[in-house]
Amino acid sequence: MNGVILRRAQERDLESIARINAEVFLGDRDRPESAREWVECLWRAFPLYQYLVVESGGELAGYAGWQLHGGFHRAEPVIELDQIGIDSKFQGQRLAPQLTHYSMLELADWLKKKNDRIESHITFVVWVYALNFNAISVYAKDFTDGVCGMCTQFGNRAQVMLRVRLPVVMPVREK
Numbered sequence: 001m002n003g004v005i006l007r008r009a010q011e012r013d014l015e016s017i018a019r020i021n022a023e024v025f026l027g028d029r030d031r032p033e034s035a036r037e038w039v040e041c042l043w044r045a046f047p048l049y050q051y052l053v054v055e056s057g058g059e060l061a062g063y064a065g066w067q068l069h070g071g072f073h074r075a076e077p078v079i080e081l082d083q084i085g086i087d088s089k090f091q092g093q094r095l096a097p098q099l100t101h102y103s104m105l106e107l108a109d110w111l112k113k114k115n116d117r118i119e120s121h122i123t124f125v126v127w128v129y130a131l132n133f134n135a136i137s138v139y140a141k142d143f144t145d146g147v148c149g150m151c152t153q154f155g156n157r158a159q160v161m162l163r164v165r166l167p168v169v170m171p172v173r174e175k
């Protein structure tokens with residue numbers, strides 16, 4: 001699509017990320033100042049937590065927040081897509097699938113440089129409400145192992161976990 005830019009977030013994006021967060025998620029719905037505090041905390045947690053964004057026509061249209069689990073040097077690393085939010089006026093334009101795909105490649109590249117103990121795969125997971133069909137339709141494209149888990153963390157609304165294990169070829173190690 002014309003005018004779509006996928007990139008890592010910069011500090012100047014935090015205001016827009018918070019605005020979108022307060023628009024599309026329940027946690028700080030309609031509380032942009034509280035969303036800003038939340039986003040700021042996660043931003044400061046880099047590289048444990050990493051934001052990537054999509055711009056469309058020069059506007060920040062959406063973001064994805066990813067979290068590494070269990071340390072930086074696991075032989076079987078796990079990265080979770082914590083949140084992906086697209087501004088409502090940009091929804092339905094296939095921006096989320098592009099951002100998800102781009103993020104996975106970017107994070108895999110980043111992790112291969114950071115972690116010299118990866119054995120054979122990087123595992124990506126995402127938890128999503130089982131009835132959030134729009135999000136599931138996005139995730140099913142890249143989290144191709146499909147549904148691998150289920151929980152009810154927030155009230156009684158069931159969530160399912162989708163997963164993909166991305167094969168990684170690492171250079172020969174000396175030790």
Ligand SMILES: CC(C)(COP(=O)(O)OP(=O)(O)OC[C@H]1O[C@@H](n2cnc3c(N)ncnc32)[C@H](O)[C@@H]1OP(=O)(O)O)[C@@H](O)C(=O)NCCC(=O)NCCS
Nearest residue numbers: 024083084085086091092093094095096097134135137138
């Ligand atoms: C879910 C979400 C990330 C999808 O992003 P997107 O860029 O709109 O993704 P797509 O354009 O690929 O649309 C995905 C599906 O949702 C549908 N859809 C998207 N926006 C819609 C809308 N506003 N109304 C109705 N359907 C919509 C699309 O038609 C598509 O359906 P299909 O796969 O059957 O054709 C986005 O809608 C969003 O931010 N939702 C609120 C936050 C959320 O639920 N995040 C995911 C959980 S972390």
